[in-house]
Amino acid sequence: MDEHRFGTRDKRGQWAPHEPLQVGPLLDWPWNAARVLKWLPGYFLPWNAVFFALAVALWAWATPSRETMQNLAPGWIAFLFIRNSAVVLLMFGALELRLYVHRRQDLRFKYNGSFPADRKSDVFWFKSQNLDNTLRTFMSGLPIWTAYEVLILWAWANGIGPWAAFGDHPVWLTVFALALPLVHEVHFFAIHRLIHLPALYRMVHSVHHNSVNPSPWSSLSMHPVEHLLYWSDTLIHLLLPSHPLLVLYHLQIGGTGAVIGHVGFDKIETGKETAIDTHAYAHYLHHKYFEVNYADGALPLDKWFGTWHDGTSEAHARMTERFKRKKASSAMSRSSSRREDPGP
Ligand SMILES: [Zn+2]
Ligand SMILES: [Zn+2]
Secondary structure: OOHHHOEEEOOOOOEEEOOOOOOOOOOOOOOOHHHHHHHHHHHHOOHHHHHHHHHHHHHHHOOOOOOHHHOOOHHHHHHHHHHHHHHHHHHHHHHHHHHHHOOOOOOOOEOOOOOHHHOOOOOOHHHOHHHHHHHHHHHHHHHHHHHHHHHHHHHHHOOOOOEOOOOOOHHHHHHHHHHHHHHHHHHHHHHHHHHOOHHHHHHHHHHHHOOOOOOHHHOOOOOHHHHHHHHHHHHHHHOOOEOHHHHHHHHHHHOHHHHHHHOOEOEEEOOOOOEEEOOOHHHHHHHHHOOOOOOOOOOOHHHHOOOOOOOOHHHHHHHHHHHHHHHHHHHHHHHHHHHHOOOO
């Protein structure tokens, strides 16, 4: 496919789509029913539908029985860890293999004009982004993801929490299931703003931001504290009436779903003239500019807080202006604290 039909590549090799990013219209003002209807299919397809299907398959064929999960025994806990690791290995691995190892579409539709494997960097373990990212995913990401799953499924097996059956509460459970990607988005926005506070950023979130040129393995490459915060939204299933299938879906949205923002390509080619839109650009801009797009725009959270970057030059100018103001005010507060502090 010809990438120039859909975007432009600048002199530094950075590709950007022609079309500005749009925030989801569900809570955007002025509210427009036609816009909501047009947006809805993209809310489900392809990604959320894939994650829901995956959750159904895991619930039907790869989740231990209720009796088994009543006791915290190592066997089923290890099984869930291996099962989750296998899903991640298959999903992230397939994308990495096709786009970054075999480079099947070369740089076409790739935002950053280089591949992480071609550059060694001291910020990564063993100077390798891929190795660093993969190890962090399996050493702390998957254990913490599985720990949340074990805790919540164990609570369900023992009747702890307001659990509901689809037969008794079909409407509520359907509404809840439909809203889960938005629940994840609101929670992610909140914890993401939190870990961008300077001290937490330095200690915790900088690990994730080391991958300025993200690839699928960057998705869950985080500090363990960020992993703990990241999946804490699933505790909502212990507070609101829910069903274990929704827990699995929710964990897929955050876990496997993290790959969406980190694919690094705007389109994944499936044929000579066909491709899947990845919706990765909003989060790619976060990795590029750090203090924009704390969420992915399904809800207009960044727009409300003044941090939305839709890829246009106007948004870029607004961002630059905001950064200038921030720099000036921190320089002012530094100089006033120097004046107040007479020194030793
Ligand atoms: Zn990221
Ligand atoms: Zn961040």
